[in-house]
Amino acid sequence: MQLSEAVLPAAPGALTLFRRRLARDPLAMLGLTLVAIVVFCGIFAPWIVPYDPFKLSIPDKLQPPSLTHWFGTDNLGRDIFSRIIMGSRIALSVGISTIGIALCIGISLGLIAGYGPRWLDNFLMLLFDSVYSFPTVIMGLTVATLLGASVTTLMFVVILVQTPAYARLTRTATLSLKNSEYVQAIRSLGASPFRIIAVHILPNVVGPLLIIASMDIPSVVALEAGLTYLGMGIPPPAPSWGRILQEGYNLIREAPWMVVAGGIPLIITTLGFTFLGESLRDMLDPRLRRIV
Amino acid sequence: MSLLSVRNLNVRYAIAGPVKAMLTGLSSRFIDAVLDVSFDVAQGTTLAIVGESGSGKSTLARAIVGLTPIASGEVRFAGKNPFADGAAGRAYHREVAMMFQDPVSSLSPRRTVQSLISEPFIVHTMREKDLASEARRLLALVGLPKDFASRYPHQLSGGQARRVGVARAIALNPKLIIADEPTAGLDVSVQGEILNLLTRLQGEFGLTYVIITHNLAVVRHVSDETAIMYMGRFVEKGRTAEVFPDPAHPYTQGLIAAQPHPDPARRRTGVVLTGEVASLRNRPPGCEFHPRCPSAQDLCRTIAPRIVTEFSGRTYLCHYPVNRPAQPARP
Numbered sequence: 001m002q003l004s005e006a007v008l009p010a011a012p013g014a015l016t017l018f019r020r021r022l023a024r025d026p027l028a029m030l031g032l033t034l035v036a037i038v039v040f041c042g043i044f045a046p047w048i049v050p051y052d053p054f055k056l057s058i059p060d061k062l063q064p065p066s067l068t069h070w071f072g073t074d075n076l077g078r079d080i081f082s083r084i085i086m087g088s089r090i091a092l093s094v095g096i097s098t099i100g101i102a103l104c105i106g107i108s109l110g111l112i113a114g115y116g117p118r119w120l121d122n123f124l125m126l127l128f129d130s131v132y133s134f135p136t137v138i139m140g141l142t143v144a145t146l147l148g149a150s151v152t153t154l155m156f157v158v159i160l161v162q163t164p165a166y167a168r169l170t171r172t173a174t175l176s177l178k179n180s181e182y183v184q185a186i187r188s189l190g191a192s193p194f195r196i197i198a199v200h201i202l203p204n205v206v207g208p209l210l211i212i213a214s215m216d217i218p219s220v221v222a223l224e225a226g227l228t229y230l231g232m233g234i235p236p237p238a239p240s241w242g243r244i245l246q247e248g249y250n251l252i253r254e255a256p257w258m259v260v261a262g263g264i265p266l267i268i269t270t271l272g273f274t275f276l277g278e279s280l281r282d283m284l285d286p287r288l289r290r291i292v
Numbered sequence: 293m294s295l296l297s298v299r300n301l302n303v304r305y306a307i308a309g310p311v312k313a314m315l316t317g318l319s320s321r322f323i324d325a326v327l328d329v330s331f332d333v334a335q336g337t338t339l340a341i342v343g344e345s346g347s348g349k350s351t352l353a354r355a356i357v358g359l360t361p362i363a364s365g366e367v368r369f370a371g372k373n374p375f376a377d378g379a380a381g382r383a384y385h386r387e388v389a390m391m392f393q394d395p396v397s398s399l400s401p402r403r404t405v406q407s408l409i410s411e412p413f414i415v416h417t418m419r420e421k422d423l424a425s426e427a428r429r430l431l432a433l434v435g436l437p438k439d440f441a442s443r444y445p446h447q448l449s450g451g452q453a454r455r456v457g458v459a460r461a462i463a464l465n466p467k468l469i470i471a472d473e474p475t476a477g478l479d480v481s482v483q484g485e486i487l488n489l490l491t492r493l494q495g496e497f498g499l500t501y502v503i504i505t506h507n508l509a510v511v512r513h514v515s516d517e518t519a520i521m522y523m524g525r526f527v528e529k530g531r532t533a534e535v536f537p538d539p540a541h542p543y544t545q546g547l548i549a550a551q552p553h554p555d556p557a558r559r560r561t562g563v564v565l566t567g568e569v570a571s572l573r574n575r576p577p578g579c580e581f582h583p584r585c586p587s588a589q590d591l592c593r594t595i596a597p598r599i600v601t602e603f604s605g606r607t608y609l610c611h612y613p614v615n616r617p618a619q620p621a622r623p
């Protein structure tokens with residue numbers, strides 16, 4: 001008896017699984033590294049920038065990339081590399097934390113709409129569809145006009161625009177699971193709706209959403225750029241990635257490196273979160289998990 | 293005293309909202325999935341409910357467990373109505389377990405076998421139990437090796453998944469188990485193993501079963517009593533040992549005759565059912581079985597039969613039962 005007990009391994013905890021999984025999956029490792037770089041830049045930006053990102057130096061304007069200015073300089077002579085590092089702060093707050101908040105709200109409301117009573121579902125759907133039917137930029141402009149252009153307003157707009165999308169996806173997935181045999185079986189055991197939703201439905205709907213949300217990060221930064229261009233985003237001279245892209249776009253013939261430089265951090269962030277999201281989904285799904 | 297008794301149970305589903313029903317001129321916006329069903333199951337016995345797809349047998353099971361609301365009628369379990377104050381309480385869910393049709397998809401896909409079979413303890417806040425040792429005990433009871441505890445549902449075969457389902461059903465020592473098609477989707481040899489397992493557990497724990505199936509071989513093998521369901525009604529009910537050799541209702545006779553037989557010389561003799569089950573939205577007048585009945589007469593097309601109870605306890609719903617005197621229609 002004791003022998004067989006010893007042979008049976010203890011069920012590994014989530015954290016152990018996560019660590020083991022990371023060690024085995026180079027893609028997840030890469031994702032984690034890329035995300036860590038962005039977060040590191042965001043936290044320590046003022047101490048690691050090689051130049052003052054706000055300092056104008058007209059004689060140095062529009063210099064191509066070199067050893068002194070890795071990503072070149074912009075039309076006002078500011079070091080683009082420094083501005084990008086500084087911009088990761090805005091990207092983290094506007095792009096990433098807002099997507100995170102929108103994801104949490106959207107998933108919660110979607111679960112409620114999908115599992116809850118019919119009238120609540122109808123009501124929430126009406127709400128989501130009304131918000132969703134507004135063109136994003138128009139909605140952003142309206143809110144920015146009402147509340148004034150600031151980082152907070154921008155975050156509010158992004159949350160408002162993204163939440164219905166996640167809620168809708170969650171609701172559809174929840175509806176199909178609500179009547180599945182395994183949910184019925186757990187209901188027949190007498191489990192509370194809260195337990196059914198949190199333990200048995202949520203893990204089955206969250207996987208694809210993580211990936212969709214990762215891929216929404218660049219579109220949020222693009223939205224920020226668009227609103228900034230229209231004067232309703234983050235007021236200058238804040239160095240957001242969107243603004244760098246926008247300025248680079250205006251000068252694409254004279255200084256093509258500006259657009260390229262503005263795109264690189266976006267690519268790093270998106271790939272990092274997508275890889276991380278994918279491996280997180282695989283970890284949540286035993287059918288895709290390679291190690292047991 | 294009977295453990296479970298059901299009286300005049302009706303279950304209906306709304307097929308349209310009130311506004312839509314008004315606009316489209318539906319005569320009724322409900323369909324009756326279960327109509328006027330009454331039966332008793334004694335402690336330690338097995339009742340088999342047989343019927344074609346759509347006859348309402350699964351709905352009946354779900355209504356008894358409390359997954360589907362009851363329109364009218366009464367369920368009594370151990371003398372008490374579990375739905376007296378709305379939803380069934382925890383005590384009822386602890387004593388009545390249900391097994392669902394599909395062995396694999398009735399298991400939560402992202403949980404291990406151990407977590408699946410200890411779910412009842414967690415739901416019923418018995419966290420002080422040693423869940424790992426309870427899981428090992430239950431696995432041993434249903435004849436699965438210990439190391440299955442760490443497997444996931446997609447790693448199980450149909451028969452293994454069914455055993456896990458049985459383990460989950462017996463986890464809390466229930467009195468009554470309602471099994472919806474316990475042998476569906478399994479190989480014949482595995483079907484036999486599962487039925488033997490159910491019979492063994494019944495002997496060990498004094499379990500009472502309500503087994504829902506369309507497989508007459510299963511019925512014969514395990515049940516004490518048999519009820520035949522057609523369009524939501526019990527058309528015949530009696531002791532299994534008496535119903536099979538001597539069916540009273542032409543539908544029962546047809547079902548028994550339609551069974552495949554291993555002897556080629558004896559294949560397909562006697563009555564064979566023809567036609568399709570009528571629509572539940574548009575029930576035939578009179579006896580609802582008359583469009584398919586080989587012995588239907590004018591009376592059957594106009595007047596619905598009443599329940600006839602024989603001395604042996606057999607009940608049936610027919611004007612012209614097989615090998616029995618005709619039942620005159622009482623006004």
